[in-house]
Amino acid sequence: MATDVAAAVCDWEDDLRRAGRAAPAGLSVMFRVGAPALALAFAAGAVPAAALAPEPSILGIALVLLSAIPWGRWILKGDDGPSWWFALAVLVPLGAAVLIGLDSPVAALMALAVGLLLVALNVGFAPVPLAAGVAGLTYLVAVAALAGAPPVGWVALHLGFALTLAAAYAVRVSHDSSRLVARALEALALQRAADQRRIMAQDVHDVVGHTLAVTMLHITAARMAIKRSSEAEALEALEEAERHGRASLADLRRLVKVLRSGEESPTAPQPGLADVEALVESFRAAGSPVEFTLSVDGLAVVNPGSELAAYRIVQEALANAVRHGTGAARVSLTLAGGEVAVEVGNPVGGLTDNGPGSGLVGMRERASAAGGDLTAGIRDGEWLVSARMPA
Secondary structure, three states: OOOOHHHHHHHHHHHHHOOOOOOOHHHHHHHHHHHHHHHHHHHHHHHHHHHOOOOOOOHHHHHHHHHHHHHHHHHHHOOOOOOHHHHHHHHHHHHHHHHHHHOHHHHHHHHHHHHHHHHHHHHOOOOOOHHHHHHHHHHHHHHHHHOOOHHHHHHHHHHHHHHHHHHHHHHHHHHHHHHHHHHHHHHHHHHHHHHHHHHHHHHHHHHHHHHHHHHHHHHHHHHHHHHHHHHHHHHHHHHHHHHHHHHHHHHHHHHHHHHOOOOOOOOOOOOOHHHHHHHHHHHHHOOOOOOHHHEEEOOOOOOHHHHHHHHHHHHHHHHHHHHHOOOOOEEEEEEOOOEEOOOEEOOOOOOOOOOOOHHHHHHHHHHHHHHEEEEEEEOOOEEEEEEEEEO
């Protein structure tokens, strides 16, 4: 009917392949070989049955053989998918043979089986107009051939048609459902990749932003120490800047390794609430005054998602405080009432709220991913970042 019933099947196979799934191996074999071979077997059964009839019809036998040519081409050249030309090339000579009279009930039954197979293939995979046309034409030919037949023949015809249509429609529904599932899997894979890229972008932003902020503080301290001729202080500040730079480089290498390996998340331990104090201390050591308060009320265990989100929010907020603030920052971390509350504030002087930047967007996404929310803005001359997440 491998350019025209396989076109539909090939589309399905392509959808499955893009979604990372393999189509059943037997499916392609069934359509490329099984269906036409079955039709040829029916036709081959009709020819000797008609030839052995009391008054064999040479023209009828020739028409049956003619109707088998498209099926033979299917096996030799490949399937072209459901098409009008294929349906007519099979049904016209086959219907003519039946109407002329094969003078053999067995031959007529075999011819009807070929027609029902064609109906099943088209109802299962062809566009609706083609499927309806093939089913209707086959039914009319069968009805015309059964004129004057006993009631049992009519019952058998309609029962055969009903079963064929039901089975073919079930295949059609299964085919369409599988295609939709394959496309949904493909979309899900793309969404996962996009989410992973977004998470990695957040990690890179957090790591680089924090490291640059602290490193610049240490470099500034080193420059001021050199001006004061304090060589020891300058050396200490530069060593701290180098240490933070190397740590940041190691984090970036880990993230790049994750991207290359296709892992869904980093395998190294992620920072949490226990690391917030060390984070604050790193800013203090770089010369940025930070006030830190921790309040714990009965909570011993916090889910890792909220821990990581809280750490990254403090990290980004302090980096922003270094870049844009004008005074000492304050960090408040509270664990109470089944939630983790984070507040980071710093004086901003005459700074105005110009809307969210990428860092603020990232903080909000982290809080949302942990099941919480985050607000940020100027309050009483202070830029305040406030987040609450379930513990």
